[in-house]
Amino acid sequence: MKTDDLIQLLASDHDAPRVDLRARLMLGALGGAVLSAGIVVLAYGVRPDFTAVLTNWRLMTKFAVALSFAAAGAALSLRLARPFTASGRLWMLLLPAPAILAAACFSELMMVPPDAWFRRALGANAIPCLLSIPLLSALPLAGILWALRDGAPASTEHAGIGAGAMAAGLGAAIYAMHCQDDSPLFLALWYTVASAAVIIAGRASGARLLRW
Numbered sequence: 001m002k003t004d005d006l007i008q009l010l011a012s013d014h015d016a017p018r019v020d021l022r023a024r025l026m027l028g029a030l031g032g033a034v035l036s037a038g039i040v041v042l043a044y045g046v047r048p049d050f051t052a053v054l055t056n057w058r059l060m061t062k063f064a065v066a067l068s069f070a071a072a073g074a075a076l077s078l079r080l081a082r083p084f085t086a087s088g089r090l091w092m093l094l095l096p097a098p099a100i101l102a103a104a105c106f107s108e109l110m111m112v113p114p115d116a117w118f119r120r121a122l123g124a125n126a127i128p129c130l131l132s133i134p135l136l137s138a139l140p141l142a143g144i145l146w147a148l149r150d151g152a153p154a155s156t157e158h159a160g161i162g163a164g165a166m167a168a169g170l171g172a173a174i175y176a177m178h179c180q181d182d183s184p185l186f187l188a189l190w191y192t193v194a195s196a197a198v199i200i201a202g203r204a205s206g207a208r209l210l211r212w
Contacts, residue, residue, distance in 0.1 A: 021081060021151055025074065028143030033170045036136040037177070044132070044178040058182035061104040063173055065187065069097035069195070070169025076162030077144060081151025094165060104184035112183075123181035126190050132178075133194035134201070137171025141202055145209050152212050160206015164199035171198060 040046065053059050072093040079090060112120060123129075144163040153159035172191050181190075 021147065022078060024147040024150060025077060025144060028145075028147035029074070029140050029166060029170060030143075032139035032141070032143035032167075033174060035139045036171065036174050039136065040174055040178050046177050047180050050177060056182065058104070058108075058184060059176070061100065061184055062176040062179075062182065062187055062191075065097050065101045065104075066169045066173035066176060066191075068100060068169070069094070070166050070173065072097060073162055073164070073166025073169055077148060077159065077166055080155070080159040080162045081148050081153050083152045083154050085154050097169070101184060101188055105188050108184045117185065120183040121185035121189050123183065123186040123190065125179060125181050126186075129175065129179060129181070129186075129190045130194050130197075132175050133168070133171045133191065134197050135171075136174045137167040137195075137198040140170040141167035141198065141205070145202075145205055148206070148210055151210070153206075153210055156210040157203050157207045159210050160203040161199055162202075163206055164202020165195075167202060168195035168198035171195075 049056070053063065075093050076090065108120065109117065141163060144166055145160075148159055148163060151159065172195060
């Protein structure tokens with residue numbers, strides 16, 4: 001290639017419009033979340049006392065944990081979509097959600113008699129929770145991975161983990177619109193297991209779909 005041709009190519013690349021990854025990520029994630037929320041409304045049904053969320057601290061905790069985890073996953077996804085190795089401190093973005101959950105579990109243990117702890121943790125909807133959160137996270141995960149394909153991650157697996165965390169938080173928040181097991185102990189056990197499955201799926205999908 002001649003020097004003049006190379007200069008012209010570099011100049012045209014500089015003038016090309018750059019994709020706003022943040023906007024694309026929000027579009028993909030929210031698009032998938034809206035579709036999943038529609039599934040809950042039409043197929044599952046919204047819990048009858050959903051409007052009382054602000055007066056039920058246990059229900060509010062479910063949304064606080066799920067949405068803070070989704071926000072941390074979004075921040076991770078944007079950072080890990082760049083061609084730079086992630087530092088160990090970056091993963092600390094995920095800590096607020098477990099901290100909120102730990103505080104809520106401590107409060108629950110102090111308020112509920114010990115003989116009720118196991119019953120609260122087991123709940124009445126463990127299997128639906130384990131199946132529904134990954135299902136409702138699938139569409140947000142697809143949208144997030146679609147957005148991240150415009151990135152250039154140093155580690156596609158790490159980027160997939162960030163995508164999975166964001167999708168898991170969204171899926172958990174959407175399922176909470178239906179789920180009537182409000183104990184933080186139930187949340188710590190079953191929501192965590194279901195979210196871990198979504199993160200594993202995100203890691204595997206990212207490794208295959210985010211190569212560049």
